Amino acid sequence: MLRLEKLTKTYPTGDMALQAVDLEIPAGQIVALIGPSGAGKSTLIRCINRLVEPSSGAAWLDDVNLTRLSQAALRRQRRRMGMIFQEYALVERLTVMENVLSGRLGYVGFWRSFTRRFPQKDVDEAYRLLDRVGLLDMADKRADELSGGQRQRVGICRALIQDPALLLVDEPTASLDPKTSRQIMRLIVELCAERGLAAIINIHDVALAQMFVNRVIGLQKGRVVFDGPPDALTAEVLTQIYGEEDWEATIRKPEDEDEAEAAPLPAGAGGA
Incomplete structure (x- = not known):
């Protein structure tokens, strides 16, 4: 509550x-x-x-x-507390998958976050979420290649992967x-x-x-x-x-x- x-x-x-x-x-x-x-x-x-x-x-x-x-x-x-922003707040040069996984930065250690080496369970969950919002085939696209609606879906996934x-x-x-x-x-x-x-x-x-x-x-x-x-x-x-x-x-x-x-x-x- x-x-x-x-x-x-x-x-x-x-x-x-x-x-x-x-x-x-x-x-x-x-x-x-x-x-x-x-x-x-x-x-x-x-x-x-x-x-x-x-x-x-x-x-x-x-x-x-x-x-x-x-x-x-x-x-x-x-x-x-997952946050979904009006202007998406994605890192444009990163891929969709990398942007989603950034929602796990609060859970992994410094070096893993610095090198973006996430546990396999986090990667699996990111794929599952992208599939749920209809963006599985865009996992490797850069964020700046997406439409507004697609960017917002990535933002939703990033918030939800925080659990x-x-x-x-x-x-x-x-x-x-x-x-x-x-x-x-x-x-x-x-x-x-x-x-x-x-x-x-x-x-x-x-x-x-x-x-x-x-x-x-x-x-x-x-x-x-x-x-x-x-x-x-x-x-x-x-x-x-x-x-x-x-x-x-x-x-x-x-x-x-x-x-x-x-x-x-x-x-x-x-x-x-």
Whole structure:
């Protein structure tokens, strides 16, 4: 379980990116985090794994207070938190296989990591993951030869090979076309369901969030202003999160179920 207690981030300018955020996300639950730019979505994700240091409050992963850890202990705990980035964060000159295996760097010794000599079980798992996401035949291609959707799949594999308990996903579809965006969201949800992973997905596309998760958290100016199921995202709620606008075209309608039938949420994924 992930638990946030009064998590706050204040920047040196005095701007408060997060204001006393309280959240609980049980094992296996997939949550979409929505809100306008500057609402604190990326900051929240990065405060959990301390890529951004919170100013106060606590983030607990099971019984471990992540905000109190030394750097050495934090490195060990980061193995349990897979991160999927908006801009992929791949090493362009390395192969797909090398990029996936970089997710094991926290587990191998210095010389093995320096020479990229990984245990055979790690190599076997990397091949299995690449096969699962449909990239097995691209294992030896350089990352800079891939499309955006393919790069994001490599990023997903790199996060999963850590064998994490939690996925932190920052705008996984922001640079992708609508079809590829749905494929990537479907893949993340399916893989989380297969592994019993909890996930927080920072996403701008409200309709996409409604399509694939069962719990949505809305942030506004660093505060949680909505926490509930997708069908509770009424025009009034979206106005509270984003501001005044005609939201009728954004809210997913019952007649839009054709896509949901083509990509059903796996049993147990995202459930409260």
